[in-house]
Structure formats: C-alpha cells, structure tokens
Amino acid sequence: MTGGNITRRGLVQAGAGAALVASVPASVRSQSGPLRVGVMTDLSGPFAGAGSQPLFWGAEVAIALFNERGGVNGRQVQIVSADSQSRAEVAINEAERLLGQEQLEVVTGIYSSAHAVPLSGRFEQAKKIMWITSAIATGVLKDKNLRYVFRPTVHSDQYAAASVNFIHEHAQARLGMAPDKVRLAVIYEDGPYGSGVAAGLDAEAKAKNMPIVMKEAYSATAPDLSTMVTKLRRERADIILHVGYNPDITLFLRQAKSGGLRFKALIGHGAGYSQIDKLSETFGADVNHFCNVDPAATQMLDWSKLGAGVGDLARTFMQRYQAKHQSNDPPTHASMGFGNTWTFLEYVLKPAVTKTGGMTADALREAALQVDVPVGGTIQGNGVKFAHPGTPMSGQNERSVAVVMQFDNGKSKVVWPTAIGVPPVLPLPAGHTYAAR
Amino acid sequence: MDPFLLEALLNGVLLGGVFALPALGLNLVFGVVDVVWLCYAELVMIGMYAVWFLYTQAGWPLALACAACLPIVAGLGLALHWLVVRPLLTAPPINQVLATGGVLFVLQGAATLVFKTDFRSLGVDMPPMELGDVFISGTKLIAFCAALVGAACLWAFLKFTYVGTAIRAIARDREVMPLMGVDPKRIYLIASGVGGTLAGLAACLLVVQLDVHPFVGLSFGPITFMICVMGGLGNMLGGFIAAFMMGLIISIGGFYGSTELSYVIAFGFFILMMFIRPQGLFAR
Numbered sequence: 230m231t232g233g234n235i236t237r238r239g240l241v242q243a244g245a246g247a248a249l250v251a252s253v254p255a256s257v258r259s260q261s262g263p264l265r266v267g268v269m270t271d272l273s274g275p276f277a278g279a280g281s282q283p284l285f286w287g288a289e290v291a292i293a294l295f296n297e298r299g300g301v302n303g304r305q306v307q308i309v310s311a312d313s314q315s316r317a318e319v320a321i322n323e324a325e326r327l328l329g330q331e332q333l334e335v336v337t338g339i340y341s342s343a344h345a346v347p348l349s350g351r352f353e354q355a356k357k358i359m360w361i362t363s364a365i366a367t368g369v370l371k372d373k374n375l376r377y378v379f380r381p382t383v384h385s386d387q388y389a390a391a392s393v394n395f396i397h398e399h400a401q402a403r404l405g406m407a408p409d410k411v412r413l414a415v416i417y418e419d420g421p422y423g424s425g426v427a428a429g430l431d432a433e434a435k436a437k438n439m440p441i442v443m444k445e446a447y448s449a450t451a452p453d454l455s456t457m458v459t460k461l462r463r464e465r466a467d468i469i470l471h472v473g474y475n476p477d478i479t480l481f482l483r484q485a486k487s488g489g490l491r492f493k494a495l496i497g498h499g500a501g502y503s504q505i506d507k508l509s510e511t512f513g514a515d516v517n518h519f520c521n522v523d524p525a526a527t528q529m530l531d532w533s534k535l536g537a538g539v540g541d542l543a544r545t546f547m548q549r550y551q552a553k554h555q556s557n558d559p560p561t562h563a564s565m566g567f568g569n570t571w572t573f574l575e576y577v578l579k580p581a582v583t584k585t586g587g588m589t590a591d592a593l594r595e596a597a598l599q600v601d602v603p604v605g606g607t608i609q610g611n612g613v614k615f616a617h618p619g620t621p622m623s624g625q626n627e628r629s630v631a632v633v634m635q636f637d638n639g640k641s642k643v644v645w646p647t648a649i650g651v652p653p654v655l656p657l658p659a660g661h662t663y664a665a666r
Numbered sequence: 667m668d669p670f671l672l673e674a675l676l677n678g679v680l681l682g683g684v685f686a687l688p689a690l691g692l693n694l695v696f697g698v699v700d701v702v703w704l705c706y707a708e709l710v711m712i713g714m715y716a717v718w719f720l721y722t723q724a725g726w727p728l729a730l731a732c733a734a735c736l737p738i739v740a741g742l743g744l745a746l747h748w749l750v751v752r753p754l755l756t757a758p759p760i761n762q763v764l765a766t767g768g769v770l771f772v773l774q775g776a777a778t779l780v781f782k783t784d785f786r787s788l789g790v791d792m793p794p795m796e797l798g799d800v801f802i803s804g805t806k807l808i809a810f811c812a813a814l815v816g817a818a819c820l821w822a823f824l825k826f827t828y829v830g831t832a833i834r835a836i837a838r839d840r841e842v843m844p845l846m847g848v849d850p851k852r853i854y855l856i857a858s859g860v861g862g863t864l865a866g867l868a869a870c871l872l873v874v875q876l877d878v879h880p881f882v883g884l885s886f887g888p889i890t891f892m893i894c895v896m897g898g899l900g901n902m903l904g905g906f907i908a909a910f911m912m913g914l915i916i917s918i919g920g921f922y923g924s925t926e927l928s929y930v931i932a933f934g935f936f937i938l939m940m941f942i943r944p945q946g947l948f949a950r
Contacts, residue, residue, distance in 0.1 A: 272783070273778050273783055273880070274783070274881055275783075275879065275881050275884075277783035278783045278784050278785050278879060282783060315881070419926055445924045445925055445926070446924065446925070446926045447924075447925035447926055448925075448926065448929065450884045450885050451885070451925060451929070452681075452684070452876070452885040452886045452889065453677070453681050453684075453916065453917075454925065455677040455680075455681070455803065455806075455917075456674050456677050456678075456916075456917045456920035456921050456925065456928070457920065457925045459670050459673045459674050459677065459921065460670070460920075460921065462670070462801075463670045475785055475877075476785050476876065476877040476879060476882070476885075479785060479787065479877050480875075480876060480877070483791075483875070484803065486791070486794075487791075487792070487794045487801070487803035487804065487805060487806070488673075488794065488801050488803065489794060489796065489801035507784065507785060510787070511785070511787040511789065511877070513789075
C-alpha cells in the first residue's frame with residue numbers, strides 16, 4: 230500500500246490484521262490499551278429531542294473528565310457509541326454489534342424503556358453489563374432477578390409515588406380540597422415508560438383513596454389528541470398527570486389550550502417535560518408553574534450540602550456542558566448522563582480494573598454489587614447501592630430519588646420532598662392560560 | 667345533543683381536513699404516474715421546515731413564508747420525479763417503491779443533519795371559537811378551510827383546464843392517451859409538480875398544528891397511505907371522502923372508547939375494507 234492507494238495486497242493484510250485482533254480473547258485484550266465502554270442512546274429520531282441527546286452529551290463530559298483525571302491508573306476510557314435511532318429494532322441490532330463485533334463488556338446509556346425491556350434480556354443472556362442511565366420502567370427489572378443489568382437511576386413506581394404524595398400533601402392547604410375529592414386524570418404514552426408510570430399512579434392513587442376520573446393511553450406519534458382533550462374537559466379533572474415524550478407533549482398542550490382545557494395543576498413525569506428550555510421556547514409563560522417529576526438536575530441542588538468533592542464535580546460538569554451546548558437550564562437527562570456514567574467509571578470500572586487488572590463483565594458486576602455511595606454522594610444528590618440478586622428489584626439502585634420540580638420563568642425548582650423544596654405555586658394562579666376558572 | 671359529543675364530531679371533521687390534502691396529492695401522483703411516493707410525508711416535512719425557517723429565522727411574514735413553501739415543495743416534487751421516478755418508470759413496482767422509500771430516509775437524514783433533532787415550533791397561536799360548551803380550534807378551522815379551498819382549486823384545475831383534462835385522461839388510460847397526442851412524460855412531470863404543491867400546502871397547514879422535526883412524517887404519513895388505499899389508490903374523490911371517514915372514526919372511537927382504541931378501530935376498519943373491497947371503497 231503506498232500513498233493514498235489501496236492495493237489488493239494491502240486490503241488482505243488489513244483484513245488479516247483485523248481478524249487477528251478479533252481472535253484475541255477479550256480477557257486478554259482487556260489487560261492493556263484503552264478501556265472500551267459502549268454508550269447507546271438515541272441520537273436521531275423523536276427520542277433525541279426528548280432528552281436522549283443530552284443524556285449522551287452528559288456521558289461524553291463524564292468520560293472526558295474521567296480521562297483528564299488519569300482514567301484508571303493511566304488507562305483511558307474510550308467511548309464506543311451507538312445510535313439506537315428511537316427504534317427498538319435498531320437498538321437490538323446495535324446491541325448485537327456492540328456485543329458481537331465490538332466485543333464490549335459493558336454498554337451504558339439506554340434512554341427508552343421500550344428499548345431497555347428487550348435489551349436487558351439479551352445482556353443477561355450474554356452475561357455482559359447493561360448500565361441503564363435513563364430508562365425508568367419498573368418492569369425492566371421487577372421480578373426478573375437480572376444479574377448483569379444495573380440501573381443507578383430511579384424507576385417508574387418512584388415517579389408515581391412522588392406526584393401522588395405531592396398532591397396529597399398539598400390538597401387541603403393549597404387546593405382547599407380534601408385529598409379524596411381531588412379529581413386526577415392520567416394520560417400517558419402507551420410504551421413501557423408511560424404504561425409503567427401510569428400503573429404506578431393508579432396504585433398510588435388507590436392507596437391514598439384519591440379518585441382517578443380518567444386514565445387513557447395514546448401513541449406518542451398520534452397526529453391528534455383533541456378528542457382526549459374533550460374528554461378531559463367533560464371529566465372536569467383537577468390535576469392532569471401526564472407521562473409523555475415529545476412531540477406528543479407539545480401537541481397535547483397546544484390542543485388543550487385551543488380546546489379550552491383548564492385545570493388546577495399539571496404534573497409531567499420526566500422525558501419531554503424535563504426539556505424545560507424547549508418547552509419554554511415553544512410555550513413561553515404558558516408552562517410556568519407546571520410541575521415535573523424526575524431526579525433533580527444538579528443545578529437545582531445546594532452543592533454545599535453534597536458530599537466532599539461532589540459539589541466541585543457538579544460545578545465542573547455544568548461549566549463544561551453549558552459552554553459546549555449553550556443551555557440555559559440543562560435538562561435532568563444531562564445530569565443523569567453525567568452522574569450515572571460517573572458513578573460507573575469511579576465506583577465500578579476503577580475498582581474492577583484496579584483489582585483484576587482487566588475489564589471483564591464479571592469483575593464489573595462484582596464491583597457494582599459492592600458500590601455503597603451514601604446519599605449526597607452523586608451530583609444529583611442520591612446515593613448508590615444496588616439491590617442484590619434474589620430480591621424483587623435486583624439491579625435497581627435502592628438509593629435513587631425522584632423529586633417534584635416546578636417551572637418558574639424558564640428554571641426548575643424542587644418543590645417536593647417538602648423538606649428540601651421551596652413552597653409550590655398551587656393551584657395555577659388566576660390569569661394563567663390553563664388555570665381553572 | 668351532548669356538547670362534548672358534538673365537539674368530538676367536529677374534531678373528526680377537522681381532522682379529516684388535515685388528512686385530506688396529503689391524501690389528494692398522493693392519489694394524484696399515483697393515479698397519473700402509477701408510482702407510490704413513499705416519501706410523500708417527508709416532502710411535507712421539508713415544506714414545514716421551509717415555513718419554519720422563513721418565518722422564525724429569516725423573519726418573513728407567515729403568509730409570505732407559506733406562499734414560498736408551495737413552489738419549494740413543488741420543485742422538490744419535480745426533482746423527485748426527474749431524478750428518481752422517471753428512470754424507473756418501466757422498472758418493476760418493487761424497485762419504484764424501494765427507490766422512493768430510499769428518498770424517505772435521505773430526506774429524514776438530511777433534515778437531521780441540517781436542523782438537528784430539535785422540535786421546532788412556529789409559536790403561532792389562534793384563539794379558539796367558543797360556542798357554548800363547544801370549543802373549536804381556530805388553527806384547525808383555518809387549516810380545514812384552506813384544505814377545502816385547495817381541494818376545490820385542484821378540482822377546478824383538473825376539470826376546466828386543458829392540462830387538467832390531459833391529466834385525468836392519462837389517469838384513466840395510460841396506454842391509449844399517447845396515441846391521441848398526449849405526451850405522457852410531460853403530464854407525469856406536471857402531475858408531480860402539482861402533487862408537490864399539494865404537499866407544500868399540507869405543510870403550511872400542518873406546521874401551525876404540529877412541531878417540526880425530521881420524523882414528523884411518522885405522525886401522519888402511514889395514515890395518509892391508509893386513506894389513499896381505502897379510498898382507492900389513484901381515486902382522488904375516494905381519498906378525499908376516506909380522509910373524513912377516518913377522521914370521524916378516530917374521533918368518535920376515541921370519544922366512546924379511548925385514543926388508543928380509536929386507532930385500533932380505524933386500522934381494523936381498514937383491514938375489513940381490504941377484505942370486502944380490496945380495490946378501495948370508491949374505486950370504479
């Protein structure tokens with residue numbers, strides 16, 4: 230091979246070289262060279278604009294910073310990225326590529342629960358680590374006794390508990406209604422994410438004796454939701470509990486406005502509702518005082534109250550993220566991407582590689598089961614300790630925390646748990662576009 | 667009458683208006699050229715981006731941005747025919763379908779590269795009409811009226827112009843018309859331009875109702891195809907009526923059942939119709 234020309238001999242040599250590399254067992258290759266970590270997110274398709282892209286960007290910052298700080302004993306972490314294109318079948322194919330061709334021991338990311346459900350079984354079967362930084366459906370892990378799938382973030386039952394408890398706590402004092410008189414309506418996209426949160430909302434409301442006057446699923450790509458708006462008006466719902474991605478959220482809000490839907494409060498549950506910059510850009514003050522449940526984005530927390538060094542880590546992340554992506558209020562997904570990836574790098578990868586000298590899924594799994602980060606030890610304020618195999622939620626972080634936040638002029642503020650939040654604006658104030666009259 | 671049921675009925679009619687325009691365009695092209703533009707919804711998507719860009723980025727008045735959208739998408743339709751469809755006119759249908767399907771991915775990819783994956787909104791809002799307990803979306807109502815005007819203009823063009831007559835004649839009998847002096851290649855090109863113009867008009871009406879993103883075609887593309895097939899591929903009047911039928915089925919099904927169920931009913935109805943009248947409800 231000379232110059233820029235590729236000869237047949239050169240091709241054969243290159244092919245032979247690649248085959249030689251591929252034939253070396255992963256356990257041997259993992260003893261030296263970069264530590265290759267898969268990051269699978271949706272960089273195209275509808276999920277990209279609903280939080281998946283910030284999830285990837287957050288992970289990128291985490292890995293770059295980790296490498297700058299020396300990696301693992303000088304070994305750098307190398308991203309092997311995969312775009313699941315907001316389609317489950319693409320996610321499955323990409324997982325096969327990462328596990329087969331790339332021979333990775335671990336894949337992080339996974340934005341959508343619709344992808345996490347089929348992928349978790351595949352990773353378990355392959356005995357490789359799946360480190361979920363976003364997909365929240367409880368059903369991904371519940372009663373599956375998975376051993377190689379870990380989720381440092383919250384699960385959908387926690388979302389339901391947060392929003393129902395929030396309304397229950399404030400019903401009498403702020404809405405002037407007994408909790409059992411507050412009419413709840415649950416509308417949700419019909420994938421595992423929406424269905425998971427909706428099932429949790431149903432159970433929580435029943436447990437608190439709060440009536441759900443309407444519960445309805447829809448496809449996130451539905452071209453029209455106006456009849457659902459008509460029915461919500463007919464049912465005179467006080468509180469709208471919405472679980473959606475995007476663009477279904479903007480479609481609903483737009484049609485709710487033109488359809489004359491009014492309510493006392495609207496609570497979103499992550500995904501599209503966590504993209505406050507985009508919602509504000511589209512709706513302006515109309516989304517003021519809407520609430521959203523998700524893990525707290527790091528900028529909402531008082532960094533001085535976090536564990537030693539964690540506040541500085543959060544500050545560095547924010548500076549880098551905002552400098553690169555010009556975001557007024559980075560979405561929770563950015564914090565999730567950074568924080569949950571950082572947890573993996575610092576508390577799983579580093580000890581596993583240091584202890585074994587290599588990077589095998591089993592070493593990573595052992596390290597993950599040993600993680601014991603106290604509350605306040607991550608940039609989102611939660612701790613990390615995984616439920617062990619043999620428990621109903623094996624692989625779930627038992628110290629994950631969901632909060633209720635409220636939009637206030639383009640910024641989100643934590644309003645629940647009450648102990649750490651500011652007082653909420655409830656009900657929507659008179660004059661608000663959607664305020665009940 | 668229950669005002670909420672009345673509102674659901676009106677919603678269905680207005681939704682039918684939204685579906686009707688792209689269904690008309692798609693049917694026109696298929697009826698004349700005998701090739702299904704699988705990428706039709708993506709032409710609409712490009713038109714939506716054009717309006718969004720001209721209005722929010724270039725600062726053009728909305729009416730002017732919409733007026734500019736029509737020739738832009740018409741040009742795209744012409745380019746699609748000239749570059750992709752024309753060389754495949756005698757190829758097996760599967761090749762034509764795959765080619766226009768490939769254009770679908772090219773357009774989605776190009777939009778992602780240029781505009782990223784963000785959801786873009788015009789931020790245009792119109793107050794609803796309130797008739798007692800019934801709310802009618804101002805935006806939808808205007809879009810519906812514009813769709814009717816567009817359909818009427820198309821009808822007049824096909825009925826009263828020489829070219830329109832030639833288009834109808836070609837659609838009726840592709841083999842005989844060339845023997846009578848009609849140049850089919852020219853007619854195909856004109857029909858593609860008109861089909862593109864209708865996609866541009868649909869873009870103008872949809873961009874005030876939906877956010878624009880590279881995959882927005884998924885929201886209305888599949889159902890548009892379904893409507894065309896149900897009305898009889900190539901049958902413009904059939905497609906137009908089927909659009910309203912589908913809008914009403916979705917709306918009333920959603921009212922008495924659920925939003926999810928309404929689409930199950932709509933697709934179930936479609937499948938049933940394919941068994942009973944596979945050539946389409948209104949095929950001659």
